[in-house]
Amino acid sequence: MQATIDFVRRYPLGAIGAAIMGLFVLTAIFAGTIAPFDPTATDAPASLARPGSVHLLGADFMGRDVFSRIVHGARISLAVGLCATALGCLIGVAIGLASGYLGGGFDLLVQRLIDILQSLPLLVMALVMAASLGPSLANTIVAIAIPLVPNVARIIRSNTLALREMPFVEAARAVGMSEVRIALRHVLPNTLAPLIVLATAQVGSAILVESALSFLGLGIPEPHPSWGRMLSESAAEYVRTAPWLVIYPGIAISLVVFGTNLLGDAVRDALDPRQRR
Amino acid sequence: MLVVENLQTRFYTRAGMVKAVDGVSFTLGRGETLAIVGESGCGKSVTALSLMRLVADPPGRIVGGSVRLEGTELLALDEAAMRRVRGKLVSMIFQEPMTSLNPVMTIGRQIGESLVLHEGLSRRAALARSVGLLQLVGIPEPAQRAREYPHQLSGGMRQRTMIAMALACRPRVLIADEPTSALDVTIQAQILELIGRLQRELGTAMIMITHDLGVVAETAERVIVMYAGRKVEEAAVGELFARPLHPYTRGLMNSIPRRAAVRLQEIPGMVPALSNLPPGCAFAPRCPQASAKCRAMEIPYEEKQPGHWAACLYA
Amino acid sequence: MSGYLIRRFFLMLVTLFGISVVIFVMLRLVPGNITDIIFDSAGFVNPKQKQRIERELGLDQPIVTQYARWIGGLARGDLGYAYVSEKPALQEIAPRIPVSAKLAGLALVFSTLFGVTLGVVSAVRQDSTLDYVLRVVSLSGLSLPSFWLGLLILMACVQWFGWIPIYRSTPESFWKELGLLALPAAAVGFRSSALVMRLTRSSMLEVLRQDYVRTARAKGAPERSVNYRHALGNALLPVVTIVGIEAAFLIGGLIVTETVFNIPGVARFLVEAIRWRDYPIVQNLVMFIALIVVLVNFIVDLLYVALDPRIKFGN
Numbered sequence: 031m032q033a034t035i036d037f038v039r040r041y042p043l044g045a046i047g048a049a050i051m052g053l054f055v056l057t058a059i060f061a062g063t064i065a066p067f068d069p070t071a072t073d074a075p076a077s078l079a080r081p082g083s084v085h086l087l088g089a090d091f092m093g094r095d096v097f098s099r100i101v102h103g104a105r106i107s108l109a110v111g112l113c114a115t116a117l118g119c120l121i122g123v124a125i126g127l128a129s130g131y132l133g134g135g136f137d138l139l140v141q142r143l144i145d146i147l148q149s150l151p152l153l154v155m156a157l158v159m160a161a162s163l164g165p166s167l168a169n170t171i172v173a174i175a176i177p178l179v180p181n182v183a184r185i186i187r188s189n190t191l192a193l194r195e196m197p198f199v200e201a202a203r204a205v206g207m208s209e210v211r212i213a214l215r216h217v218l219p220n221t222l223a224p225l226i227v228l229a230t231a232q233v234g235s236a237i238l239v240e241s242a243l244s245f246l247g248l249g250i251p252e253p254h255p256s257w258g259r260m261l262s263e264s265a266a267e268y269v270r271t272a273p274w275l276v277i278y279p280g281i282a283i284s285l286v287v288f289g290t291n292l293l294g295d296a297v298r299d300a301l302d303p304r305q306r307r
Numbered sequence: 308m309l310v311v312e313n314l315q316t317r318f319y320t321r322a323g324m325v326k327a328v329d330g331v332s333f334t335l336g337r338g339e340t341l342a343i344v345g346e347s348g349c350g351k352s353v354t355a356l357s358l359m360r361l362v363a364d365p366p367g368r369i370v371g372g373s374v375r376l377e378g379t380e381l382l383a384l385d386e387a388a389m390r391r392v393r394g395k396l397v398s399m400i401f402q403e404p405m406t407s408l409n410p411v412m413t414i415g416r417q418i419g420e421s422l423v424l425h426e427g428l429s430r431r432a433a434l435a436r437s438v439g440l441l442q443l444v445g446i447p448e449p450a451q452r453a454r455e456y457p458h459q460l461s462g463g464m465r466q467r468t469m470i471a472m473a474l475a476c477r478p479r480v481l482i483a484d485e486p487t488s489a490l491d492v493t494i495q496a497q498i499l500e501l502i503g504r505l506q507r508e509l510g511t512a513m514i515m516i517t518h519d520l521g522v523v524a525e526t527a528e529r530v531i532v533m534y535a536g537r538k539v540e541e542a543a544v545g546e547l548f549a550r551p552l553h554p555y556t557r558g559l560m561n562s563i564p565r566r567a568a569v570r571l572q573e574i575p576g577m578v579p580a581l582s583n584l585p586p587g588c589a590f591a592p593r594c595p596q597a598s599a600k601c602r603a604m605e606i607p608y609e610e611k612q613p614g615h616w617a618a619c620l621y622a
Numbered sequence: 623m624s625g626y627l628i629r630r631f632f633l634m635l636v637t638l639f640g641i642s643v644v645i646f647v648m649l650r651l652v653p654g655n656i657t658d659i660i661f662d663s664a665g666f667v668n669p670k671q672k673q674r675i676e677r678e679l680g681l682d683q684p685i686v687t688q689y690a691r692w693i694g695g696l697a698r699g700d701l702g703y704a705y706v707s708e709k710p711a712l713q714e715i716a717p718r719i720p721v722s723a724k725l726a727g728l729a730l731v732f733s734t735l736f737g738v739t740l741g742v743v744s745a746v747r748q749d750s751t752l753d754y755v756l757r758v759v760s761l762s763g764l765s766l767p768s769f770w771l772g773l774l775i776l777m778a779c780v781q782w783f784g785w786i787p788i789y790r791s792t793p794e795s796f797w798k799e800l801g802l803l804a805l806p807a808a809a810v811g812f813r814s815s816a817l818v819m820r821l822t823r824s825s826m827l828e829v830l831r832q833d834y835v836r837t838a839r840a841k842g843a844p845e846r847s848v849n850y851r852h853a854l855g856n857a858l859l860p861v862v863t864i865v866g867i868e869a870a871f872l873i874g875g876l877i878v879t880e881t882v883f884n885i886p887g888v889a890r891f892l893v894e895a896i897r898w899r900d901y902p903i904v905q906n907l908v909m910f911i912a913l914i915v916v917l918v919n920f921i922v923d924l925l926y927v928a929l930d931p932r933i934k935f936g937n
Contacts, residue, residue, distance in 0.1 A: 145633075146640035149912045149919075153874035154892075158908065161896040162649050234765065241767050242878050246893055261770060270780050280770035287765035295761070361839055393842035401840075406833040411855045411931055421841045456931045472841065 037300070044296020050289030058105040065098035069255045078272050088274040090260070096274065099255040100282050106254050107286070110167070111237035114174035118236075119229050121175070122182025127221070129183065130190025131213050140183065147180040156239050157248060165251040174239050178232055185228055189221045223301040230294035234287040241283050257283050308512060309335040309480055314372035316350075316357045319365065323582040327353040327367070329536040335480065335512050340503075342515045342527035342544070344559070348578050350536040351516045355482045358514075359399055360389050377479070395425040398473035402485040404465035408457040414441075414468045415453030421475045440471040445501060463494040470502060477509055484516045499525055520563055524548065532556050535579060535589035538608060542615040552611055552622035554594045588618070596621050630923060634916050641912045642696075642905075646689050649901055692905060711902045715888065715910070721803075722880070722887035726872055728800065728807035729814065733868065736811070737818025738861060744819065745826035745857075746849050756819065763816025769878035772809040776882065779805070806883040810875040814868050821864045826857040859930055866922035870915050 038045040057064060066086070073093030081088040087096040129140040147155070159173035193199065194217065202212045243249030244258030260279040268275050316328040328350045335341050343351045356362045357369050360381065374381040376396060381389065401407040409417060418440055419433030428436065434453060441449035444467040457465055466486060473481055483502065487495040503526055506513050515526050523530055523544065530547045532540040532555065540553040551557045558574035576593035579585065585592060587602040594601070601620055608618040744756045829835070830853050838852045873889065880890035888907060895903035927933050 142636065142640060146637050146644060149637055149641060149870075149915045150908065151870040151874040151911070151915070153877055154908060154911055157877070157893070157896055158645065158648050158904065161899070161904075238767055242769060242874075245767075245769050245878060246881065248893075248896065258767070261767075261773065270777075273777055273781070276770075276773050276777055280767065280773070283770065284762070284766045287767075288762055291761050291765055359840060361836065387844075390842040390844060393840055395842060399840045401833060401837065403833055407837045409834040409838070409852055409856070411859075412852070420838075420843065424842055458932050469837075472837075 041296035047289045047292025065101040067095035067098040069099040069102040070253045103255040103257045114171045114236045115233045117175035118178030122179045126183040126186025130187040144180045160248045227298040234290040310375045312373045318367045325581040340513045342523045342530045345533035349533045394421045395476045397480045398478040399482040400469045418472045444471045482514045540617045552617040645908045718888045729811035732811035733814035737815040741819040741822025745823045760816040760819045768875040772882035825860045829853045829857040866919045869918040
């Protein structure tokens with residue numbers, strides 16, 4: 031409890047970010063209870079209804095309630111973003127750790143692969159992957175996770191390389207610990223801090239990429255509501271007639287990513303060994 | 308010429324308020340060399356930075372006292388006027404020549420900058436003078452060197468460059484903050500000799516800040532010993548070495564390795580955290596002679612012998 | 623040093639080669655190709671026709687052969703034929719490049735100018751209100767989806783100016799075209815400028831902490847000179863690298879912004895080609911994008927070597 035209070039006082043912006051994230055997570059979990067309408071239920075007479083007492087944030091051209099879609103969209107977007115980041119980090123850590131620790135030919139190969147994959151912008155890679163895998167929830171997660179891997183692997187690898195030379199690793203070896211044990215019990219925990227910083231930074235990117243993919247029609251498919259796809263469906267055509275279709279989903283995306291960025295910045299400052307404000 | 312009275316500099320940090328310099332006073336005559344000696348954290352560097360008003364504010368601030376250079380009160384000057392003093396009337400050289408020189412500027416330009424700033428020279432004239440200065444500090448092929456960058460020079464040469472930079476405008480006072488601590492022993496001697504020679508030639512007064520008593524013996528005429536932000540002893544150099552009065556000074560002298568195979572005597576304990584000083588004498592926890600009285604009262608700083616001052620009840 | 627550059631160049635070629643393999647494989651991960659899409663829209667599958675088309679397009683060959691044909695063609699400057707239009711791929715791609723280049727160029731100029739200036743200002747006035755405002759603004763810039771920003775700009779234009787800035791046909795004059803591209807460039811550039819601003823700020827802060835900045839102040843240099851002549855020169859070096867990172871960032875932004883503003887550029891073409899599984903187009907476009915990114919990074923490396931005297935005049 032005291033630690034939380036300390037955190038809030040020292041990193042007010044981070045606390046705000048955490049609060050925003052918490053809000054969205056709760057919304058995602060209790061989406062069913064919060065949303066007044068079924069997000070996929072069409073209602074022709076209510077098509078393009080303005081924001082009001084019935085449809086809090088208006089309705090789209092098929093009569094679907096925008097608010098409900100945003101609330102359920104939180105579930106999807108957060109799930110995809112978090113899963114993709116987790117998957118990407120998991121794979122990235124495994125590769126980076128192995129590469130940095132084992133060295134040799136394997137390391138060289140991995141280094142080249144990382145260089146190659148980093149030459150492509152995140153969105154381009156995700157696009158190609160999403161397109162080749164086909165539209166589905168799982169595929170979207172994979173399509174976003176894979177492009178995240180090279181960055182994670184690179185950072186973990188350089189950390190591992192630095193840690194490998196440290197005296198306490200040599201000491202562990204001198205006591206007769208096996209390499210695998212050393213890697214898992216000594217090296218890995220020390221890469222945790224930069225990993226956490228990295229992961230929180232990547233969540234924002236993952237969510238943005240997902241929304242871009244869905245916007246382009248290559249991301250989360252029907253019937254799952256996705257903020258990005260909500261924006262593409264409403265693009266240029268309804269800009270004049272139904273601005274609420276454009277404004278609210280975008281605010282949702284921006285707010286979530288803003289929250290992760292705030293939190294990520296605070297986490298980075300908190301874990302930075304140099305500790306200068 | 309330089310009169311410092313009751314200088315007080317404090318740092319306001321998250322951990323609390325620290326009295327880094329707590330009532331330090333001294334005078335410096337024309338061409339005189341004064342050494343300020345003490346361990347790390349005793350406040351000697353902060354004193355020097357305070358004289359030049361280079362203390363970062365926040366978190367530090369000069370809260371009291373007076374610094375008068377040839378009659379002018381430096382602490383009362385506005386920033387623009389103080390800038391005209393820095394580099395021109397009072398100069399400083401720092402401990403780490405590598406990081407104290409701008410890596411992307413040629414050394415000729417860095418030296419010339421003071422000349423352009425304070426004497427209104429054109430760039431070309433300043434460069435010519437810089438070459439002359441480089442020669443003065445004993446750097447071979449000065450015209451060539453002036454066009455080079457700091458990383459192309461050795462440690463000793465970089466320090467010579469810093470000296471040239473500091474003395475470019477012939478200041479009245481040169482403050483040298485541990486100028487040789489980062490150098491090899493053989494180079495140390497050369498640099499000290501150079502500083503001494505230039506000082507005499509230009510008639511510059513010098514404040515030599517160091518933790519090394521050997522340097523003190525080489526260069527100083529008078530010495531101040533500092534501990535925990537205050538003066539604890541002050542005397543002419545010969546007098547100090549012959550008759551150190553304060554237990555701390557004696558401890559320092561005992562820790563100098565001597566030729567005889569005598570076991571080095573250390574001063575037990577550590578310098579106290581300045582944010583949490585014990586009452587009474589700050590050195591009492593480590594002092595072999597400390598009594599209850601030492602820990603209870605404010606120790607007066609008195610002239611124990613002519614020209615020799617100390618803050619100790621038993622000196 | 624030239625050895626270093628030659629090595630980098632060779633590495634660049636290896637990287638490009640690797641990318642070609644990766645992209646080729648990625649596209650064919652899942653069974654199904656353009657013939658499936660064609661027949662999907664037709665509603666039925668005629669196996670004989672499918673086979674014929676596949677043979678025509680060379681899709682029945684083993685993968686390695688297909689790859690060899692493509693790479694061989696690339697080396698000769700022959701990019702193959704688009705599946706959809708059946709025209710030479712080069713003919714499809716080349717005319718779309720200038721628009722994207724102008725858009726990207728504008729965005730780059732916008733983001734670098736804004737990003738660097740605001741980053742420097744923010745660092746110099748660290749912790750002031752302006753600094754906080756700028757930091758929050760830059761953070762929100764990184765949080766906004768660029769396509770949403772584009773949509774908002776469209777909406778604003780429609781609501782307030784009653785005008786849709788959609789790029790229709792090639793306008794007559796060069797400046798008019800740039801004017802039309804200004805808004806989309808702002809949409810793309812906003813995110814990049816946020817990134818540049820943050821990185822410039824932290825680089826500048828890092829430099830301002832250095833010892834040589836203290837030396838400059840000790841010489842009596844005015845704050846403006848300290849910030850802009852001493853600090854900025856050092857802080858800009860990493861900024862050059864940042865521009866390299868920006869290039870990749872920008873391309874992602876181009877993809878969505880060209881779609882929103884209906885600009886007939888290369889990036890929008892990529893999306894269309896992906897939807898149609900028009901492999902030749904997709905492969906070549908991705909290679910093109912990779913080539914740009916790799917080239918930009920190479921140029922950045924060159925620039926870095928040219929600008930940093932520590933590398934240029936290395937010992």
